Amino acid sequence: MIEMIGVKKAFGDKVVLAGVDLRIAEGECLVIMGPSGTGKSVLLKHIVGLLDPDEGDVRVDGTSVPTANQKAILEVRSKIAYVFQNSALFDSLTVRGNLIMGLPEGHCRKPEVDCEAMAQKALGHVNLGVDVLDLVPAELSGGMQRRVGIARAIIGERRYILYDEPTTGLDPVNATRINELIASVNRQVEATSIIVTHDVPSAFYLADRIVLLADGLVQAEGTPDELRTTTNPVVREFLDSAPTMEVA
Ligand SMILES: Nc1ncnc2c1ncn2[C@@H]1O[C@H](COP(=O)(O)OP(=O)(O)OP(=O)(O)O)[C@@H](O)[C@H]1O
Numbered sequence: 001m002i003e004m005i006g007v008k009k010a011f012g013d014k015v016v017l018a019g020v021d022l023r024i025a026e027g028e029c030l031v032i033m034g035p036s037g038t039g040k041s042v043l044l045k046h047i048v049g050l051l052d053p054d055e056g057d058v059r060v061d062g063t064s065v066p067t068a069n070q071k072a073i074l075e076v077r078s079k080i081a082y083v084f085q086n087s088a089l090f091d092s093l094t095v096r097g098n099l100i101m102g103l104p105e106g107h108c109r110k111p112e113v114d115c116e117a118m119a120q121k122a123l124g125h126v127n128l129g130v131d132v133l134d135l136v137p138a139e140l141s142g143g144m145q146r147r148v149g150i151a152r153a154i155i156g157e158r159r160y161i162l163y164d165e166p167t168t169g170l171d172p173v174n175a176t177r178i179n180e181l182i183a184s185v186n187r188q189v190e191a192t193s194i195i196v197t198h199d200v201p202s203a204f205y206l207a208d209r210i211v212l213l214a215d216g217l218v219q220a221e222g223t224p225d226e227l228r229t230t231t232n233p234v235v236r237e238f239l240d241s242a243p244t245m246e247v248a
């Protein structure tokens with residue numbers, strides 16, 4: 001379970017998180033929405049200890065991330081996959097090399113580990129063939145790069161998968177494909193996922209529960225159905241300003 005308890009974070013005078021409480025249950029798919037610059041990426045970075053809160057606590061399976069020692073933080077990170085915005089693949093590595101980076105350090109040197117089989121299995125989950133293994137990212141389309149980014153996240157079969165804006169910048173057809181892929185990964189891998197997006201159709205398609213973050217606080221949370229019918233003015237304003245809501 002991932003918990004954020006009263007998390008506050010400011011950069012200089014700028015308060016970004018003003019006391020965020022969140023709890024993500026095992027197996028859940030939580031979508032975090034909110035306007036640009038509200039601290040969604042900052043929030044994700046707290047979960048893996050890339051940022052520490054000024055106040056409050058972040059716990060992964062009971063371990064307090066901000067106060068964890070080096071060994072404990074590595075253990076926390078070994079449970080979490082992070083799909084960065086724009087895939088963030090290593091340009092100079094082949095797809096195989098990129099996928100192997102998703103495995104724990106030194107994993108492939110263990111004689112009992114068949115890295116090639118793991119890479120092929122991860123590609124299968126994202127509907128890519130083994131023919132891409134020897135290509136470098138520049139030889140792939142943007143949509144394929146996203147899929148490799150997701151394959152790299154799931155190859156290590158980690159318990160938690162964090163997705164930061166997985167569909168931003170993709171055309172609607174590719175965005176839909178990535179959403180279907182995330183939904184299918186959620187079913188197959190039994191991971192707990194947190195997806196940050198400002199794409200309302202994606203959120204409603206993927207989420208078990210949606211959280212709306214604005215002005216440093218959780219303004220609303222609920223199932224897609226609860227949010228769709230809410231009269232909360234902050235939620236209504238956010239949803240009504242989004243382009244479409246038909247995909248549900
Ligand atoms: N390391 C940092 N140092 C200073 N300011 C930062 C740092 N990281 C983030 N910020 C600021 O925190 C605020 C929230 O940033 P964040 O990237 O979390 O927004 P976001 O909700 O993810 O936005 P978007 O939807 O555009 O990705 C921004 O004003 C940003 O400039």
Ligand SMILES: [Mg+2]
Binds near residue numbers: 041
């Ligand atoms: Mg962001």
